[in-house]
Amino acid sequence: MTLLETDRSRDISQPLERLSADETMKANSEQLRGTIAEGLAAPLTAAVPGDDIKLMKFHGLYQQDDRDIRDERRRQKLEPAYRFMARVRLPGGVLSPSQWLKLDALARAYAGDTLRLTTRQTFQLHYLHKKNLRAVMQGLRDVALDTKAACGDDARGVMASINPKLSALHAEVYALAKGASDHATPKTGAYPEIWYGEERQTRGEAPEEPMYGRTYMPRKFKIGFVIPPVNDIDVYAQDLGFIAIIEDGRLTGFNVAVGGGMGRTDQAPKTYPRLASVIGFIPKDRVIETCDAVMGVQRDYGDRADRSRARFKYTVDDKGLDWIKAAIEDRLGFALGKARPYTFATNGDTLGWQRGEDGREHYTLRIENGRVRNALFDGLCAIAEAHRGTFRVTPNQNLVIAEVEPADRPAIEALLKAHGLDTLGGGSGLRRNSMACVALPTCGLAMAESERYLPVLIGRIDAILAEHGLSDEPITIRMTGCPNGCARPYIAEIALTGRAPGKYNLYLGGGFAGQRLNKMVLENAAEPAILDLLGKVIGHFARERHPGEHFGDFAIRAGYVAEVTEGRHFND
16 A cells, blocks of 8 residues: 555545544644633632643643542532642653752652652643642752653653663763654743743744644653663663664664554454554664654544544554555664564563663662652752762652762762661562552543552562562552553553452463563452452462473463453454
8 A cells, every 4th residue: 555545534644624523623723822821820720710720731741630539529519639740751760969959949849748750751730729730840940850741642751771780872872862852842931931921922924833733742752762682771661662673782773663652442443552663774873754654644544533543653554564564664764674683571660779881870779659748858868969970760750869979979878878778679570570650649531440459469479479479579559540552551560450349350371571462360459359360379479380481471371361462353
């Protein structure tokens, strides 16, 4: 099939009235301005009206409410306790001590004395009042941070591998990731006008969004850079993944992977997670044009009629991988090279101290589910005041105190010990490889607990592991409060996604290095059934595993689940 023969009945070529209502909303928003400024000034509600809730996502803001008190406020005939979540744009997860201290100050002043490290290497500030949003945005600007495109139908925050040992490679890949982020960030003047009070600039006939146009992307678009053998960013979960190819210790280029994505909807078989497909190799100086080509294909051919099918993964499956590759190459003006060999061994973090190839020290601190509060808050503030290097947020919700000069290590160690942070890397192999989304009480999509419940559940699974001498066995476990997949659950060896209060779907069989999807073994199950099944599988694993065999691999070999070879067969 040639490019001219493809079905164009559901993409950007169609009149707005044939597409989803969100396409009209974006087209009529004056490049994301809407009536946000007026809504911020509305005095009688803590919310913003109408479509502005959706438009504010492009500005990195989600309107939420405290669901712990929703019913009580309803009984009192009060509106929900509306608050906002702000997500910072932080390409590659790297920030300075001064930026950490500003985030600390903003969290203490406006966000309920808590910060949240996310699974995309950035920060979320929850519990923000509408009246304080401008102060938060302007406070971020003071340290060269913003929340542009952290949400919405655009290129989300760009991820990059965190490998403390590979100092030079990390610096080079981080620079490329930051360049890609800066390039793909929307150029609309709406952000500085609304949040900084700047005057609207006259642009003449030049388009305000030369790449995005009036309707931006069909849905969110995620980009990530990974350095094998550690797949910490879960590159196969990205819409566009760049897999670094290292030859003789030098970065020569990237294998390009397209069409990954985690989100799905329960009871909707046409929706499913998908792992990205590797389509070829590019030299390292072709990253930006490759981003443009791949995003351009999705912008122009993605499904804009049905938002549940609007992610790039569905465009890839609907058009076919050969068609997608040809369309990308047509825009690039050259053929992709043959994909080069690489291997992944894990997608987790190495905790504790590591020495980089440049002689500097790096300490990876485990932060359970990314939640920073109380003593952890105070300890990290004290470290930021003394630290002369950088911080790096990992894709596993942990934090690296990076680039510590050897002479400064004793001082950092003393601060870690003084605040009780030196013991946070303990726990079972399961706990060290766990992740959860926020879920209740702030996320409006959550159907069950996640962040608040997973540590409790792990404690009960740990008791089973201990019975079989497996406490130190590294097993990945991830939980989300709904099926949307924010903690990338569908590639974990054990995963749970919320269905209702106290009820979850249970999945087994993901790849330890994030290279394989898992499959559901229990639907809408409560804790007793979950622990009963896991107890049987863990006991069997302890008795009959092969040397070096991972739990997810065993679950497939032993017949508990069938191997999922393609996302489209996930629901079979």
